[in-house]
Amino acid sequence: MAMTASPPDSWQRLLETTLGVPFTEHNTVEPLRNGTEIFPAMLDAIERAESSVDFLTFVYWTGDVANRFADTLAAAARRGVATRVLLDAFGAKRMDSSLVERMRSAGVRVGWFRPLQWWRPVWSTHRTHRKVLIVDGRVGFTGGVGIAEEWEGDGDEPGSWRETHFRLRGPVVDGLAAAFLGNWLETDEAGPAMRRPTITHAATGGAARIQVVRSAGSFGWSDAATCFRTVLERARERVRIATPYFIPDAACSELLRQAAARDVRVEILVPGPYIDERLARIGARDHFEPLVTAGIEIRLFQPTMIHAKIITVDRTLACIGSANFNHRSMRKDDEILLHALDEALVKALDDDFDADLARADRVDLDRCKRRGPTKRLLEWATRPLQREM
Secondary structure (H helix, E strand, C coil): CCCCCCCHHHHHHHHHHHHCCCCEEEEEEEEEEHHHHHHHHHHHHHHCCCCEEEEEECCECCCHHHHHHHHHHHHHHHCCCEEEEEEECCCCCCCCHHHHHHHHHHCCEEEEECCCCCCCHHHHHCCECCCEEEECCCEEEEECCCECHHHCCCCCECCECECEEEEEECCHHHHHHHHHHHHHCCCCCCCCCCCCCCCCHHHHCCCEEEEEEEECCCCCCCHHHHHHHHHHHHCCCEEEEECCCCCCCHHHHHHHHHHHHCCCEEEEEEECCCCCCHHHHHHHHCCHHHHHHCCCEEEEECCCCECCCEEEECCCEEEEECCCCCHHHHHHCEEEEEEEECHHHHHHHHHHHHHHHCCEEECCHHHHHHCCHHHHHHHHHHHHHHHHC
16 A cells, blocks of 8 residues: 655655755746647747846747747847847757847847857757746746747647646746756856846745756756656655656666555656657667556557656646656756646646546557567667667
């Protein structure tokens, strides 16, 4: 029988002492589902900006939404809003250069994070995978969405990815701003830090307690890995993981099996037939058989690519942000993770998870065991590459 779940105060104490980052109170957090909710909310916030806009993204590609963001950011700069855009030089390499020029000509300060340099291969492989938007220091957004046509729509068909992003208000926004600034100051566009208005965040009256963790790329341990391992060790009733790229390291695989052994229900939701990285799909399937054998439930989302990055634990804690459950997020890339203690938020995310499960197929253990030598060989061949996935 599973043990009694830890109360919110116990989670807060554990995570603060483990990560050295305090929770803030009086926050509000709203989940935004798919492009139909995410993009209008973000664009509206930029349109309403009065003093500053800071925007950091890994993916900025093509499509109508790419043009809309460039136009809206440019319009903000033209009306006197201090506007900064930071793009990862690898993730946004498919971006149309005319969009960058359009923003810069309007007064937007555009920076590129770590331009690719062949003579600095180790430096270049560590990216910023954070997705952050902060407007006037008062409202912030983070989660998994990229600026590309793949995220347009309602996540119900192959050309429209299933995503969850978050709108936040309260002291948590200061943590998002710090995540932006930590990457911005590395660019040539950095210059002096912009002044922020004095804000009484407690006036938002929100009930959520949130810890902001700025995980940085590392050659070994990172805060993202610490986050994942801590919640898996402490879970007592149920762990639910939604992730587009499921490549756990050996320690996380063992912790997942240990959780199942102590009667914690472990549910993992990953992409099914639709995924943008075929090697990641093959690498994920290399981990299925031992986990399913341990009693872990793995389901494959069928309608489209699922890109949401969410963990809920014991109906009490939500772990949200930009990090995938893979090696890159745990070792290679800069990420932002939020631990939220908010009963209403966790219930909403669990309800979404249930709805997604209804459109997902369960991984069958017998089928795992019967997969042929070709599939096993392909999975084996990905193992040297999984640390880059």
